[in-house]
Amino acid sequence: QQQVKQSPQSLIVQKGGISIINCAYENTAFDYFPWYQQFPGKGPALLIAIRPDVSEKKEGRFTISFNKSAKQFSLHIMDSQPGDSATYFCAASNSFNKFYFGSGTKLNVKP
Amino acid sequence: GAGVSQSPSNKVTEKGKDVELRCDPISGHTALYWYRQSLGQGLEFLIYFQGNSAPDKSGLPSDRFSAERTGGSVSTLTIQRTQQEDSAVYLCASSISAGVDSPLHFGNGTRLTVT
Numbered sequence: 001q002q003q004v005k006q007s008p009q010s011l012i013v014q015k016g017g018i019s020i021i022n023c024a025y026e027n028t029a030f031d032y033f034p035w036y037q038q039f040p041g042k043g044p045a046l047l048i049a050i051r052p053d054v055s056e057k058k059e060g061r062f063t064i065s066f067n068k069s070a071k072q073f074s075l076h077i078m079d080s081q082p083g084d085s086a087t088y089f090c091a092a093s094n095s096f097n098k099f100y101f102g103s104g105t106k107l108n109v110k111p
Numbered sequence: 112g113a114g115v116s117q118s119p120s121n122k123v124t125e126k127g128k129d130v131e132l133r134c135d136p137i138s139g140h141t142a143l144y145w146y147r148q149s150l151g152q153g154l155e156f157l158i159y160f161q162g163n164s165a166p167d168k169s170g171l172p173s174d175r176f177s178a179e180r181t182g183g184s185v186s187t188l189t190i191q192r193t194q195q196e197d198s199a200v201y202l203c204a205s206s207i208s209a210g211v212d213s214p215l216h217f218g219n220g221t222r223l224t225v226t
Contacts, residue, residue, distance in 0.1 A: 034214055043202055043217030103153035
């Protein structure tokens, strides 16, 4: 059973637009929800993370929205740039003991 | 500072051969994870080490896969009698400690190709 479901699988956005990636989870014991960005040939790198005690966290152009009752969280990239083109993974963990990852979203920002 | 280092970066092997993949975590990180990433797919959990505790091996796909972590630092993932379906990128990650607000830091992976 997939612990974290991510959509869409791929996304094309025009430069300056908003990119939105969604994730849903099942295990209510999860207490940490990070997003990772991966460029080709590189390992994933932490982008932004949230705990379930807040509904939103913003860092620069990146925002996580968290809906605890719906067991969903999403990544919003404002003013998307071609340099944001990468694969994005959401993840969830229970006290950092094991991280479960979504299947990834390949983002292409067109100039 | 130095990040997570993995070697080799690429490995091509013949079906049936054994391979060893190495991971040097960030100094001071007590938690170490191995993940597998097949082409265009997500990250599949393999194994997790935390300090001196028994490792969580629940993600290992078969008994051909094993891993050890010596001295609480360097880890080696061993795949015996490799099969073509083992072809993937194997990623290692470390974090300061479980239960502490510390994210995973990934290496760049080892791309394994089984011919």
